[in-house]
Amino acid sequence: MKSFRLWLLAAAAMLVATGAAPAQTLRIGLAEDPDILDPTLARTFVGRVVFASLCDKLFDLDENLNIVPQLATAYEWGGDKKSLLIKLRPGVLFHDGEKLDAVAVKYNLERHKTMPGSNRRGELSPVTNIEVVDPLTVKLDLAAPFAPLLAVLTDRSGMMVSPKAAEAAGDKFGAKPICSGPFKFVERVAQDRIVVERFADYWNKQDIHFDRIVYVPIPYATVRLANLRAGQLDFVERLAASDVPSVRSDNRLKLSKIVEIGYQGITINVAKSDLAKGNPLGRDARVREAFELSLDRDAIVQVVMEGEAQAGNQWVPPTSAFYSKNVPVPKRDVARAKALLREAGVTNPSFTLMTPTSSDAQKIAQVVQAMAKDAGIDVKIQATEFATSLNLADKGQFEAYILAWSGRADPDGNLQQFITCKGANNYSGFCTPEMDDLVNRSRTSLDPAERKKTYEQIAAIVGKERPLVYLYHRNWLWAYTSKLGGLRTVPDGMVRVQGLKLN
Amino acid sequence: MFNYFVQRLATIIPTLFFVSILIFGLQQLLPGDPAIILAGEDQDPNVIAYLRGKLHLDEPLPVRYVYWLGGVLQGDLGESLRIQKPVLELILEKLPVTIQLASMAIVIALAIGIPAGIVSAVKKDTAWDYAANIVALWGLSTPNFWLGIMLILLFSVQLGWLPASGYVSPAEDLGANLAAMIMPAFVLGNAIAAVLMRHTRSAMLQVMNADYVRTARAKGLVERVVILRHGLRNALTPVITLGALEFGTLLSGAVLTEQVFTIPGFGKLIIDAVFNRDYLVVQGVVMFTATTYIALNLVADMAYFLVNPRLRG
Numbered sequence: 001m002k003s004f005r006l007w008l009l010a011a012a013a014m015l016v017a018t019g020a021a022p023a024q025t026l027r028i029g030l031a032e033d034p035d036i037l038d039p040t041l042a043r044t045f046v047g048r049v050v051f052a053s054l055c056d057k058l059f060d061l062d063e064n065l066n067i068v069p070q071l072a073t074a075y076e077w078g079g080d081k082k083s084l085l086i087k088l089r090p091g092v093l094f095h096d097g098e099k100l101d102a103v104a105v106k107y108n109l110e111r112h113k114t115m116p117g118s119n120r121r122g123e124l125s126p127v128t129n130i131e132v133v134d135p136l137t138v139k140l141d142l143a144a145p146f147a148p149l150l151a152v153l154t155d156r157s158g159m160m161v162s163p164k165a166a167e168a169a170g171d172k173f174g175a176k177p178i179c180s181g182p183f184k185f186v187e188r189v190a191q192d193r194i195v196v197e198r199f200a201d202y203w204n205k206q207d208i209h210f211d212r213i214v215y216v217p218i219p220y221a222t223v224r225l226a227n228l229r230a231g232q233l234d235f236v237e238r239l240a241a242s243d244v245p246s247v248r249s250d251n252r253l254k255l256s257k258i259v260e261i262g263y264q265g266i267t268i269n270v271a272k273s274d275l276a277k278g279n280p281l282g283r284d285a286r287v288r289e290a291f292e293l294s295l296d297r298d299a300i301v302q303v304v305m306e307g308e309a310q311a312g313n314q315w316v317p318p319t320s321a322f323y324s325k326n327v328p329v330p331k332r333d334v335a336r337a338k339a340l341l342r343e344a345g346v347t348n349p350s351f352t353l354m355t356p357t358s359s360d361a362q363k364i365a366q367v368v369q370a371m372a373k374d375a376g377i378d379v380k381i382q383a384t385e386f387a388t389s390l391n392l393a394d395k396g397q398f399e400a401y402i403l404a405w406s407g408r409a410d411p412d413g414n415l416q417q418f419i420t421c422k423g424a425n426n427y428s429g430f431c432t433p434e435m436d437d438l439v440n441r442s443r444t445s446l447d448p449a450e451r452k453k454t455y456e457q458i459a460a461i462v463g464k465e466r467p468l469v470y471l472y473h474r475n476w477l478w479a480y481t482s483k484l485g486g487l488r489t490v491p492d493g494m495v496r497v498q499g500l501k502l503n
Numbered sequence: 504m505f506n507y508f509v510q511r512l513a514t515i516i517p518t519l520f521f522v523s524i525l526i527f528g529l530q531q532l533l534p535g536d537p538a539i540i541l542a543g544e545d546q547d548p549n550v551i552a553y554l555r556g557k558l559h560l561d562e563p564l565p566v567r568y569v570y571w572l573g574g575v576l577q578g579d580l581g582e583s584l585r586i587q588k589p590v591l592e593l594i595l596e597k598l599p600v601t602i603q604l605a606s607m608a609i610v611i612a613l614a615i616g617i618p619a620g621i622v623s624a625v626k627k628d629t630a631w632d633y634a635a636n637i638v639a640l641w642g643l644s645t646p647n648f649w650l651g652i653m654l655i656l657l658f659s660v661q662l663g664w665l666p667a668s669g670y671v672s673p674a675e676d677l678g679a680n681l682a683a684m685i686m687p688a689f690v691l692g693n694a695i696a697a698v699l700m701r702h703t704r705s706a707m708l709q710v711m712n713a714d715y716v717r718t719a720r721a722k723g724l725v726e727r728v729v730i731l732r733h734g735l736r737n738a739l740t741p742v743i744t745l746g747a748l749e750f751g752t753l754l755s756g757a758v759l760t761e762q763v764f765t766i767p768g769f770g771k772l773i774i775d776a777v778f779n780r781d782y783l784v785v786q787g788v789v790m791f792t793a794t795t796y797i798a799l800n801l802v803a804d805m806a807y808f809l810v811n812p813r814l815r816g
């Protein structure tokens with residue numbers, strides 16, 4: 001009996017000594033299955049959600065989109081703004097125990113810039129040289145000042161992987177990524193789960209309160225929510241707007257939302273192909289203005305998103321510091337729309353609106369069709385499977401196209417590639433030397449006030465020419481168990497795991 | 504026997520060759536450039552060029568076919584460009600899941616469909632018959648998708664008895680595996696049960712009027728023995744053929760059900776691959792399925808040959 005008591009005491013003492021916290025797992029429901037888990041090659045939004053626990057970045061964003069340190073502790077622009085000095089956090093290790101130092105950062109940035117198939121090459125193209133100044137300092141030389149650089153380094157371009165592991169794995173690195181984030185990769189079963197576990201040597205380990213995170217891709221929003229309500233998940237991203245009331249009425253659940261940095265809009269073929277000239281919408285800016293005036297964005301937000309979005313008319317939401325107030329969201333004005341059509345000498349214009357088959361895009365198309373009809377514009381809806389629609393857009397085989405963009409932290413990421421002559425996503429075909437010059441100016445100036453002024457000029461041109469009619473900015477909707485605390489809502493839609501805990 | 508085997512094998516090779524051309528050719532009819540969709544949101548021209556090179560998209564169609572076939576002949580089905588995993592590995596990962604789901608579904612279908620069919624035939628034009636018919640009609644007309652969500656809401660959200668979705672390997676935890684699979688298996692089995700019930704009913708009605716059944720009754724056998732031994736046995740042949748066909752269909756994946764319950768099976772693999780234009784995955788999965796079908800057919804033929812002396816000549 002005595003020995004049994006002793007044994008019990010010893011067991012209790014051991015429990016106290018080891019902290020005795022039960023192993024905690026955070027289960028996150030994702031809207032899609034991510035693609036390759038290699039920051040250099042990765043291409044999807046949902047992949048970035050998983051990277052948030054695996055791979056730390058040089059810089060991060062806070063709730064107000066300010067750039068804050070992560071693996072870097074400080075930065076300094078050179079006198080001519082054509083170089084950037086980055087100071088690194090000391091004592092940071094990769095998941096394989098290798099040191100994260102200036103040499104590793106140089107390796108990573110060069111990997112981003114040169115690896116075949118790298119999706120980061122474009123973002124980092126202004127960086128011409130990377131120099132190791134000392135073990136904790138790197139210097140990036142630029143061809144010209146490049147304001148979005150810091151914001152670029154808050155995303156996949158700023159993610160650092162273990163050079164040793166990357167060298168060993170080559171282009172198979174994504175199968176078992178080794179970074180320096182709070183969690184390390186355990187396993188991935190395609191379309192089923194991605195499991196990561198706590199990295200004991202994480203530099204900021206006091207902010208990590210889970211032992212494991214399991215990411216479960218569940219494409220149907222309703223099923224994702226059902227899993228949350230059944231207690232099988234602790235958190236779901238991208239809740240459907242129609243499910244918001246049911247989450248609100250459940251006191252075991254909480255809801256968080258924040259306006260995204262991306263947008264939903266209609267791209268108009270103004271010069272991408274000959275189709276532009278064949279249609280009054282592509283040919284005449286007055287017809288595009290009439291079309292825009294026929295739309296009631298608030299009503300679109302209500303019908304399509306059940307109010308869970310913010311109406312907008314620029315590449316950044318009206319809440320952004322870079323939103324140009326000189327070009328406000330136009331109010332619906334059917335009479336003016338009709339007058340404009342008369343002025344343009346166009347009676348009963350008609351165009352085809354290509355629409356991906358997602359339910360949001362379909363709903364937008366139907367509402368837009370009904371609204372435009374009031375102004376005498378006939379919109380024909382052409383529902384097209386997404387991959388096919390991208391291809392048609394790329395070839396200019398469309399008149400108008402509903403397309404969403406997930407957004408980038410710096411406004412340039414939402415603008416440059418859509419509106420400049422050589423922009424990779426320029427489906428409208430809009431191309432003027434003036435616009436290219438303005439966009440270039442907005443990128444090379446590091447003074448936010450000056451950039452804002454340039455954006456006002458750009459907004460005025462885009463608002464007049466309308467190669468893109470921006471409609472709204474969705475709310476990121478997150479639902480999670482009410483026991484979960486410490487959640488930070490950053491407009492980029494990433495689930496930051498630092499500080500998260502179950503109460 | 505050996506000659507017969509060689510003969511059959513000789514017909515299989517051109518069949519497989521034809522199938523491979525068909526799979527490859529049909530895939531090319533899919534609109535949309537795979538490099539563009541795989542390049543993701545950014546549409547970086549360098550990335551698109553790289554992907555085009557990797558997929559040999561700039562080469563003529565026959566050359567691409569030879570690249571692919573060359574790999575297939577060496578057992579290399581290529582690699583998923585989206586997640587960088589060998590296609591064969593993906594197939595082998597999903598296959599056991601689909602086999603289990605299909606088997607459970609067919610067992611459920613047989614367990615419901617056949618007894619319901621018998622009762623409905625034997626008790627023709629009674630309340631039993633009507634009830635069975637109503638259940639069958641319900642099974643046939645209920646969309647899998649809707650039934651799946653309703654079951655999740657009832658058994659997972661309201662009652663909390665079963666997991667809402669997901670898959671656990673039976674090697675890891677058999678109980679959890681069965682708990683995760685029972686709802687999707689029921690959803691699939693339910694629809695098939697209705698078909699089986701209708702077929703069992705009509706076959707039984709026909710058989711129960713046959714002379715030998717009358718003879719059996721005249722011999723004074725109890726009704727249970729008449730129904731099960733003399734009626735059902737003879738009625739089962741078309742039902743089993745149908746069940747086998749349904750099983751075959753289930754093996755090629757139950758897309759909607761797998762999506763609703765997030766079961767990582769064949770259906771989900773192929774549908775995601777089609778939408779993401781992950782060509783090598785689509786080609787690999789279809790080629791694998793076709794080869795399996797053909798191989799199973801060969802086995803069946805050999806079995807007939809062994810069982811049926813008339814074939815041996």
